[in-house]
Every structure is written in structure tokens, then in C-alpha cells.
Amino acid sequence: METSPALEFDDVTIRVVGRTLISEVAWKVAHGEHWVVLGPNGAGKTTLLSVASAVQHPSSGAAWVLGHRLGRVDMRELRSRIGLVAAGRRLVDEALMEEEGATAEAVVLTGHTGTSVPLWDRYGPAERERASTLLASLGCGDLAQRPFTVCSQGERARIRVARALMGDPGIVLLDEPFAGLDLPAREDLIEALEGLKPTSVLVTHHLEEVPATTTHALLVKGGGVLAQGPVEEILTGENLSECFGRRLLVDHSDGRWHARAHNPRARAAADRAAGWIPGAAPETAF
Numbered sequence: 001m002e003t004s005p006a007l008e009f010d011d012v013t014i015r016v017v018g019r020t021l022i023s024e025v026a027w028k029v030a031h032g033e034h035w036v037v038l039g040p041n042g043a044g045k046t047t048l049l050s051v052a053s054a055v056q057h058p059s060s061g062a063a064w065v066l067g068h069r070l071g072r073v074d075m076r077e078l079r080s081r082i083g084l085v086a087a088g089r090r091l092v093d094e095a096l097m098e099e100e101g102a103t104a105e106a107v108v109l110t111g112h113t114g115t116s117v118p119l120w121d122r123y124g125p126a127e128r129e130r131a132s133t134l135l136a137s138l139g140c141g142d143l144a145q146r147p148f149t150v151c152s153q154g155e156r157a158r159i160r161v162a163r164a165l166m167g168d169p170g171i172v173l174l175d176e177p178f179a180g181l182d183l184p185a186r187e188d189l190i191e192a193l194e195g196l197k198p199t200s201v202l203v204t205h206h207l208e209e210v211p212a213t214t215t216h217a218l219l220v221k222g223g224g225v226l227a228q229g230p231v232e233e234i235l236t237g238e239n240l241s242e243c244f245g246r247r248l249l250v251d252h253s254d255g256r257w258h259a260r261a262h263n264p265r266a267r268a269a270a271d272r273a274a275g276w277i278p279g280a281a282p283e284t285a286f
């Protein structure tokens with residue numbers, strides 16, 4: 001049993017020329033926890049993941065990933081123990097796979113070497129067997145020989161998760177894995193994520209995409225942490241309203257979360273339709 005946390009940030013700051021992208025972030029993820037990171041556009045979510053995935057180290061402060069301090073460890077070696085799912089090019093470069101005409105199976109196999117092109121001499125029967133088992137477990141066993149470029153967005157999303165699991169990672173990091181998915185594809189992927197065994201961190205914009213197995217939440221705003229802790233304490237209307245700068249109503253049912261903007265006119269119309277006297281019911285925006 002691992003004793004050190006899966007992730008630990010001690011006042012992590014990332015600066016680029018003339019800008020601070022994230023500032024003094026303190027965060028600890030224990031093994032076995034499943035975190036969601038929420039926040040508006042530009043809040044710093046992908047930047048946080050770029051540190052957690054050992055893609056870049058802090059400008060100041062310190063970060064430990066799977067017990068290794070960034071800056072004092074072979075980053076490539078460490079990356080091979082991290083399962084990373086990201087559709088954008090900042091964290092995982094899929095351009096080479098597309099140029100090479102890689103099949104879904106080849107893309108999953110690259111997860112074994114942590115590379116963006118297949119290294120065929122490194123994959124034997126055991127790796128191929130694992131790739132095909134993972135594709136099947138994510139409901140895309142029949143896609144193995146299909147070029148990744150022609151796969152639909154929903155198929156690609158699940159192939160990326162299979163790729164991330166290929167190296168038997170100690171932690172899985174997912175940056176907006178639902179982008180571009182229709183409702184059934186999104187729900188299929190949420191179901192697949194609910195079966196994830198390793199510790200995970202999911203970055204998303206949408207409360208509706210938070211899997212029911214999520215244990216903790218981190219809210220980011222303007223490059224800083226607004227709130228963090230057990231999911232039920234953090235995903236409140238009050239916190240989310242502050243995070244997104246808009247008054248929000250939050251529901252939690254059957255383990256899943258829903259948010260919508262507070263709309264007093266629609267609320268009054270619904271109350272009238274239900275026979276409520278305006279002003280008689282208490283306001284329950286948060």
C-alpha cells in the first residue's frame with residue numbers, strides 16, 4: 001500500500017513571460033480518490049493537469065507525482081506511469097498518429113511506450129492482448145483495425161481512455177474527455193469512467209459530466225483554488241455561483257449533478273402554474 005499521496009502540490013505557481021497562469025496551488029490527492037476539477041474558461045485547469053501529468057514543472061513551489069518530486073526525477077519515466085487522456089494538443093500530441101494512419105489498436109499500444117507514434121519492436125503478444133482487452137472493455141473491441149482518423153468523436157474518446165490505461169497507470173488524468181460527444185456517447189464514457197480503478201482527476205466544465213463515483217472536487221478560478229474537499233461539500237450552488245460568476249442552482253440526484261442558471265422569471269411562472277402565491281415560498285437559489 002502506497003503511503004505518499006498520488007499527487008501533492010505545495011504552493012505550485014506556473015509563470016510564463018509576463019503572466020502567472022496558476023498561483024500558489026496547494027492540493028493533495030490520496031490514492032483511490034476520484035477528483036473532478038471545475039472552473040470557467042481560462043481558470044487554469046489544463047495548466048494544473050500539465051503539472052500533474054509531469055509535462056511541466058512548477059516555476060515556484062513543489063509538486064510530487066506518485067511520490068516523485070518534479071525536477072528531481074526522470075520525467076519521461078514518470079510519465080509512463082501516468083494515464084493521460086486529452087483531446088487538445090497541449091498535453092498529448094495525436095498529430096503523428098494521424099499522419100501515420102495508425103489504427104485504434106496502434107493508438108492504444110502507444111500507451112505502453114508513452115509515445116505519440118507506435119514503437120512496434122516494443123509490443124509483443126502480451127501487449128496486443130492487453131490492448132484488445134482494453135478496447136473490448138470500453139465497448140470498442142470491433143474498432144481495433146479501424147484507422148483512428150476515421151473513428152467518430154465518441155469512439156476516439158473511448159480509445160483515448162484505453163490508451164491511458166495501457167501502461168497500468170498509478171493515476172489517470174482526463175482533460176475534458178467529453179468534448180464533442182453526443183448524449184449517448186457522453187453517457188457511455190461516464191459509465192466507463194465510473195469503472196476506473198486507479199486514482200483519477202477529471203477536468204470538465206460541466207457538472208452533468210461528473211461521474212457518480214467522484215469522491216472530491218477542486219474549484220479553480222483566476223489561476224487559484226476557490227474551494228476543495230469532499231465532492232458533496234464542494235459542489236454547492238453557493239460555491240459554483242462564485243466560481244462561474246453567475247447565480248446557479250445545483251441538483252444532486254442518483255449520484256449525478258446538474259446545474260442551471262437561476263432565472264427568477266421562469267421560477268415565478270412555474271410557481272404560478274403550480275398555484276403558488278408569489279413571495280409565499282422561500283427562495284432556495286443555493
Ligand SMILES: Nc1ncnc2c1ncn2[C@@H]1O[C@H](COP(=O)(O)OP(=O)(O)OP(=O)(O)O)[C@@H](O)[C@H]1O
Pocket residue numbers: 016019021039040041042043044045046047048205
Ligand atoms: N504558454 C502560455 N503562454 C501564455 N498564456 C498561456 C499559456 N498557456 C496557457 N495560457 C493562458 O493561461 C490561462 C489558463 O489556461 P488553461 O488552459 O490552464 O485554462 P483552462 O481552465 O484549462 O481553460 P479552458 O476551460 O478554456 O480550457 C489562459 O488564459 C491561457 O490563455
